[in-house]
Amino acid sequence: MSGAPATDLPVAVVGGGLAGISAALHLADRGVPVILFEARSHLGGATYSFQRGELSVDTGQHVFLRCYQSYRQLLERLGTSHLAPIQERFAIPVLHRPRPDGPLRTAWLRRGTWAPAPLHLASGLARYSPLTVRERALAATAAAALRTVDPDDSSADRVAFGPWLRRRRQSERAIERLWALISVAALNVPPDQASLALAARVFRTGLLEQADAADLGIPATSLRQLHADPASRLLDRLGVRLHTSTKVQRIAVDGARFVLRTRRDECLARAVVVAVPHQAASQLVPTEAAPDRHRWADLGSSPIVNVHLHYDRRVTNLPFAAALDSPVQWVFDRTLAAGARRGQYLVVSLSAASDQVDKPTEVLVRAFTAALADLFPQARAARLLDAFVTREPHATFRQRPGTASLRPLPLTQVPGLVLAGAWTRTGWPDTMEGAVRSGLRAADLLDRYDRAPHDALTEALP
Numbered sequence: 001m002s003g004a005p006a007t008d009l010p011v012a013v014v015g016g017g018l019a020g021i022s023a024a025l026h027l028a029d030r031g032v033p034v035i036l037f038e039a040r041s042h043l044g045g046a047t048y049s050f051q052r053g054e055l056s057v058d059t060g061q062h063v064f065l066r067c068y069q070s071y072r073q074l075l076e077r078l079g080t081s082h083l084a085p086i087q088e089r090f091a092i093p094v095l096h097r098p099r100p101d102g103p104l105r106t107a108w109l110r111r112g113t114w115a116p117a118p119l120h121l122a123s124g125l126a127r128y129s130p131l132t133v134r135e136r137a138l139a140a141t142a143a144a145a146l147r148t149v150d151p152d153d154s155s156a157d158r159v160a161f162g163p164w165l166r167r168r169r170q171s172e173r174a175i176e177r178l179w180a181l182i183s184v185a186a187l188n189v190p191p192d193q194a195s196l197a198l199a200a201r202v203f204r205t206g207l208l209e210q211a212d213a214a215d216l217g218i219p220a221t222s223l224r225q226l227h228a229d230p231a232s233r234l235l236d237r238l239g240v241r242l243h244t245s246t247k248v249q250r251i252a253v254d255g256a257r258f259v260l261r262t263r264r265d266e267c268l269a270r271a272v273v274v275a276v277p278h279q280a281a282s283q284l285v286p287t288e289a290a291p292d293r294h295r296w297a298d299l300g301s302s303p304i305v306n307v308h309l310h311y312d313r314r315v316t317n318l319p320f321a322a323a324l325d326s327p328v329q330w331v332f333d334r335t336l337a338a339g340a341r342r343g344q345y346l347v348v349s350l351s352a353a354s355d356q357v358d359k360p361t362e363v364l365v366r367a368f369t370a371a372l373a374d375l376f377p378q379a380r381a382a383r384l385l386d387a388f389v390t391r392e393p394h395a396t397f398r399q400r401p402g403t404a405s406l407r408p409l410p411l412t413q414v415p416g417l418v419l420a421g422a423w424t425r426t427g428w429p430d431t432m433e434g435a436v437r438s439g440l441r442a443a444d445l446l447d448r449y450d451r452a453p454h455d456a457l458t459e460a461l462p
């Protein structure tokens with residue numbers, strides 16, 4: 001082991017997802033020498049793509065909102081924001097069947113263009129036909145009540161969103177046909193299992209406080225081209241030493257330095273950003289840094305399943321849609337983004353997919369081929385060129401009541417060792433925005449740590 005003084009050593013970033021990429025970029029931009037370790041052969045973490053025939057397939061459909069400021073700045077920095085366009089106006093086509101055997105209708109959940117928040121939603125909600133007029137009026141009162149819930153209040157984190165909605169006179173229909181449409185996709189658990197605090201973050205930040213905040217951004221290319229490839233190039237250009245296919249097995253504290261052990265090597269670092277998922281972090285972070293690290297396992301996980309159907313012809317003109325009265329939750333047209341040369345490539349995204357994650361591919365393909373034939377009549381005559389399923393059993397942590405206190409702050413008890421990741425205490429749900437924010441914050445703390453004593457930083461944190 002070299003006897004280099006700690007100040008001559010690099011900062012090590014462990015984990016090359018959006019949190020690790022953001023931390024490494026932030027540090028490298030300030031001239032800090034950085035070494036990044038990623039266990040997989042590529043950067044991107046949960047946001048990655050693979051090639052299957054002519055398709056660039058994302059491991060899971062990702063969307064973002066205009067209010068994802070830090071994430072959008074990252075795209076700017078990577079030079080890819082033009083590949084992730086944001087709709088001009090929040091507008092979701094919702095496919096539904098007013099009567100069980102009646103024809104399918106498309107309702108629109110959209111904002112107005114002239115009114116300030118929260119009135120920008122009034123006209124859209126007033127016309128939202130999947131709910132009765134009374135349900136729409138009651139939904140407006142619940143939305144007003146949600147505006148008063150503080151997402152940072154620990155008591156709001158102890159309450160479940162579903163029961164809270166029922167106490168605000170929301171019918172089961174209204175919960176299913178309005179609230180769950182957004183909250184299941186955003187929080188990856190059903191409303192009865194979701195933290196009210198996190199739901200308030202989603203609805204307040206996204207829909208209730210600024211008129212354009214929820215305008216949807218949908219990548220027009222693969223996630224690999226949006227994040228991983230440009231990040232690798234940029235980090236490389238900034239002199240960051242990238243070690244992909246390199247899993248860090250152990251981090252030990254050695255005085256003012258850290259020793260990171262990989263399968264082949266040992267590396268010395270003057271500081272470490274641990275930006276791995278919580279399951280991995282609880283094994284990797286030394287006990288003295290976080291004596292309660294075993295509690296992170298209680299964050300659990302919740303699955304997302306995507307069913308990919310490539311048709312030999314166009315079956316819908318909608319770029320994306322949500323669906324009610326159907327096993328489909330959301331469906332996205334990924335034909336151009338994935339580089340399909342023929343037909344139409346649709347991806348059905350299923351959040352909170354505990355019931356689907358273990359089902360065999362044939363069962364899911366059969367069920368969702370039938371469901372799409374029901375939603376899009378042209379699919380009935382179409383032939384499938386390809387059909388497959390991607391499963392992410394641990395897509396997000398389980399965003400249920402009581403998780404706020406389990407999510408650690410970035411500073412640990414060992415100076416120079418900080419945590420990042422969408423699962424840490426960002427105040428945001430497990431999202432790309434949360435991941436980027438956590439990485440920036442961890443890197444910023446290390447930057448300040450060079451100038452301020454650890455205790456002063458600890459006191460500065462909420």
Ligand SMILES: Cc1cc2nc3c(=O)[nH]c(=O)nc-3n(C[C@H](O)[C@H](O)[C@H](O)COP(=O)(O)OP(=O)(O)OC[C@H]3O[C@@H](n4cnc5c(N)ncnc54)[C@H](O)[C@@H]3O)c2cc1C
Binds near residue numbers: 043062395
């Ligand atoms: C299917 C799916 C759909 C999603 N949809 C959305 C969406 O629509 N909108 C949204 O905002 N968010 C969405 N998310 C959530 C979002 O992808 C995550 O919140 C975010 O990408 C997490 O980033 P991260 O850097 O914190 O963690 P990760 O992306 O998990 O990165 C951690 C990295 O650490 C690496 N690692 C682990 N252990 C080690 C080790 N010992 N040594 C070295 N490296 C290690 C891993 O390989 C991984 O690359 C979705 C997630 C999934 C899975």
